[in-house]
Amino acid sequence: MSFANTGSQVQPAVPAPREQSAAAQLAGAHLAAVDRATEAFYSAVAELDTSAVRGPSLLPGWTRAHVITHVARNADALVNLLTWAKTGVEHQAYTSRSDRDADIEEGSTRTLQLLRADLDSACLRFAAAAETVPASAWEAEVSPPSGGVVLAHQVPWLRLRELLFHLVDLNVGVDFDDVPEEFLEDLVDGLVGHFVDEPDVPPVRLEVALPDGRQRVWEFNTAGTDSSVTVSGDASDVIGWLSGRHDGARLSGDVPRLPAWL
Numbered sequence: 001m002s003f004a005n006t007g008s009q010v011q012p013a014v015p016a017p018r019e020q021s022a023a024a025q026l027a028g029a030h031l032a033a034v035d036r037a038t039e040a041f042y043s044a045v046a047e048l049d050t051s052a053v054r055g056p057s058l059l060p061g062w063t064r065a066h067v068i069t070h071v072a073r074n075a076d077a078l079v080n081l082l083t084w085a086k087t088g089v090e091h092q093a094y095t096s097r098s099d100r101d102a103d104i105e106e107g108s109t110r111t112l113q114l115l116r117a118d119l120d121s122a123c124l125r126f127a128a129a130a131e132t133v134p135a136s137a138w139e140a141e142v143s144p145p146s147g148g149v150v151l152a153h154q155v156p157w158l159r160l161r162e163l164l165f166h167l168v169d170l171n172v173g174v175d176f177d178d179v180p181e182e183f184l185e186d187l188v189d190g191l192v193g194h195f196v197d198e199p200d201v202p203p204v205r206l207e208v209a210l211p212d213g214r215q216r217v218w219e220f221n222t223a224g225t226d227s228s229v230t231v232s233g234d235a236s237d238v239i240g241w242l243s244g245r246h247d248g249a250r251l252s253g254d255v256p257r258l259p260a261w262l
Helices: 022-046 064-087 097-107 112-131 135-139 152-169 181-195 235-242
Strands: 204-209 215-220 229-234
Touching (some): 064 097, 064 112, 064 152, 181 204, 204 235
Parallel strands (some): 204 229
């Protein structure tokens, strides 16, 4: 699966004025990557027929139709956050978790044609919303679906991460070693942060081989204990394990079971 820009109607979302803030520059770089990841996701969906779209994804209990619908609804949720950043008026990503789940379940029953149309429309809405964010608004505070507070310039990264993970979840032969190498370190960093201080997560020292030849170490829940386990492996395999998409068989060490999450 190629992440090259194939020239669809999803266009780079942020123009490049002569001078931009660091936040606007980062948002622009991630939005360009979002365009490429969107194209890769479109390409994967285009290969599915009616039978395949009802087949299982890598997410327990979800078909590929669930994944496609979720990616569309995530685009709309992040449009809400961009609207919040632009206007200063609070727009939560989702009305509620139950409404989010109901929308995904309902959408998953659509025909393949409607699934593709819904995905395309939602992705275009996200691109259009990002294109009209003023440079200063990229530093506004918003609350992502996972909770907490982020700056608006992180919203494109949230969208990129969603596309990359769920492209793998489509279960069409794409894995994390197909993800552009420049994003792997940040993906590991974000996943590690998800497990920090979680009570059901064992203490782990994580030794990760990055594509540029560096080895980086992360630790979670090791404070105050000398009984942590050491797990090591390539960044793409670590991402698969931390995200619950792989069982950790490709890694070295006494690999513990981690709590499941979407």
